[in-house]
Amino acid sequence: MIFSAARIAGAWLIDIEQLGDERGFFARTWCQRELTAHGLDAGIAQESISWNRHKGTTRGLHFQRPPHDEVKIVRCTRGAIFDVIIDIRPDSPTFRHWQGVELSADNRRAFYVPKGCAHGFQTLADETEVAYVISAFYAPEAAAGYRYNDPAFGISWPLPVTIISENDLRWPDFSVKTALAPAT
Numbered sequence: 001m002i003f004s005a006a007r008i009a010g011a012w013l014i015d016i017e018q019l020g021d022e023r024g025f026f027a028r029t030w031c032q033r034e035l036t037a038h039g040l041d042a043g044i045a046q047e048s049i050s051w052n053r054h055k056g057t058t059r060g061l062h063f064q065r066p067p068h069d070e071v072k073i074v075r076c077t078r079g080a081i082f083d084v085i086i087d088i089r090p091d092s093p094t095f096r097h098w099q100g101v102e103l104s105a106d107n108r109r110a111f112y113v114p115k116g117c118a119h120g121f122q123t124l125a126d127e128t129e130v131a132y133v134i135s136a137f138y139a140p141e142a143a144a145g146y147r148y149n150d151p152a153f154g155i156s157w158p159l160p161v162t163i164i165s166e167n168d169l170r171w172p173d174f175s176v177k178t179a180l181a182p183a184t
Helices: 032-037
Strands: 002-005 012-015 019-021 024-026 046-052 058-064 072-078 080-087 098-104 110-113 117-123 128-134 143-145
Touching: 058 080, 072 080, 072 098, 072 117, 080 110, 080 128, 098 110
Parallel strands: none
Antiparallel strands: 002 012, 012 110, 019 024, 046 128, 058 117, 058 143, 072 110, 072 128, 080 098, 080 117
């Protein structure tokens, strides 16, 4: 696995190292030892997938409040996405910064999203599937988010939003005092 520091503090881009021959290739996509050697959380509580029918579908921006905050490792296994994280940790040097990267079935890249970051994505192709490895169990009482077009962040989405859930449209505007307030 090849680790490259992202622009957001504590976030990483993870590329695979392909061992190939006439059959194709083999590559490790997750390794507890390698994650731990980079000082990353290697715990897994659950793995999830998101299947998206249409190009332009936008999900997020989601996070879980402490004490249920979570690390995510996000990978696109079919199609392509523009994956976005926003640092909402008030004490972070990259607080309120965002970074977007293309993850696709072709580039096989993953994005390590640290605790304290909101996450969302937009599909760049029809029939796109996204796989997540998540460090904490989902806690509905801790689920939170911000709108995909919150002016506090100014995210430049690559496509017009064609589909977004009503729940994602109802997320509030960003507020420093509520950024990572504990779940009630």
